[in-house]
Amino acid sequence: CEMASPINFNQFLEKEKLKSNGSNFTDWFRHVRIFLSGGNLQYVLDAPLGDPPAETETDEVKDVYETRKTRYSQVQCAILCSLESDLQKRFEHHDPHELMNELKAIFETHAAVECYENMNKELPELFGMLKAAEIEIKKEHQVLMVNKTTSFKKQGKSKGKFKKGGKKAATPPMKPKNGPKPDAECYYCKEKGHWKRNCSKYLADLKSGLVKKKKEGMEHWTAVKNILKYLKRTKDMFLCYGGDQELVVSGYTDASWNTDPDDSKSQSGYVFILNGAAVSWASSKQCTVAKSSTESEYIAASEASSEAVWMKRFIVELGVVPSALDPLIIYCDNMGAIANAQEPRSHKRLKHIKLRYHSIREYIEDGEVKICKVHTDLNVADPLTKALPRAKHDQHQNAMGVRYIKM
Structure with a gap:
């Protein structure tokens, strides 16, 4: 099997030349592997040509070696055409396998360092790159909905049941309330040092029926219903x-x-x-x-x-x-x-x-x-x-x- 379309292969690699600083080595190496795979010639990069057969070998073995030598020579020419002039002079007499190993040793570390430096870009710079790439992407308007209500589901027949022996939630201790100030005046008996609810005169009058506790009226129930309606509506x-x-x-x-x-x-x-x-x-x-x-x-x-x-x-x-x-x-x-x-x-x-x-x-x-x-x-x-x-x-x-x- 001969190399498929070597002229077109050379023309493509001439456009994708490997730069002297190796900045495009990763892309260039991938393109070379793809085109060699298309011509079933990737083995040229995987192993050297080897020594020629001995004189005692059959003509069939010698013909196979000459065919492989021709393929190696074609790949060598194609790769050299894809290099810039200073790299061509440096690797002119290298076979394809040795040439590719030398290039990988020189430029793979550089490509890894460049990739690492790109990863270490600061957040605003990376975000700017993403924004520039998103300009070409057409997006529909997105809507975000936020609800502050805690969602829950009723548990049917298990509603109100509890597991016997389960842990009881600890109740935090209540803070002690301060008593009335010594100069605080009770507005019921006008004496100082106690509140109305602790006033002995008020409690006695309340027990005898002279005063009555204030009961809830319709205005209180109306206010409560309005609060519940608002919670249900919102x-x-x-x-x-x-x-x-x-x-x-x-x-x-x-x-x-x-x-x-x-x-x-x-x-x-x-x-x-x-x-x-x-x-x-x-x-x-x-x-x-x-x-x-x-x-x-x-x-x-x-x-x-x-x-x-x-x-x-x-x-x-x-x-x-x-x-x-x-x-x-x-x-x-x-x-x-x-x-x-x-x-x-x-x-x-x-x-x-x-x-x-x-x-x-x-x-x-x-x-x-x-x-x-x-x-x-x-x-x-x-x-x-x-x-x-x-x-x-x-x-x-x-x-x-x-x-x-x-x-």
């Missing part, structure tokens, strides 16, 4: 991520002034949206009393800006959001709070505000965040600060990416 809610063409983080902040009638403190709320759903949110009572709605909105925006800066730096390290280097936009519906946040100087009306709430000015000046005006009806953080009508509540709920999904 158990199938999921956070659904996906669908946005571009990954951009946007934040919303809001405050409700003087919501607590006991201490006159306001309620703050913020939410950050990424890829169609909320990724960070908070609703909490402010630590200080605000003198106006503008002041409460300014405090809420300052708290949201601290969360925005942390989130931005975290996303920049991941490298998955192209717009992460731009200022993160926080939407607020109070023009006075926006003006105070963008004002680098303090004036008389803001002197009483704690210094930590002025950090938003530094974040804006450094280009970390940018605060913008949004209409009250479009402020997604509105339901985090106060109760809303059902229609508006559902509107903001959908904007946060919360969906009803029956499983």
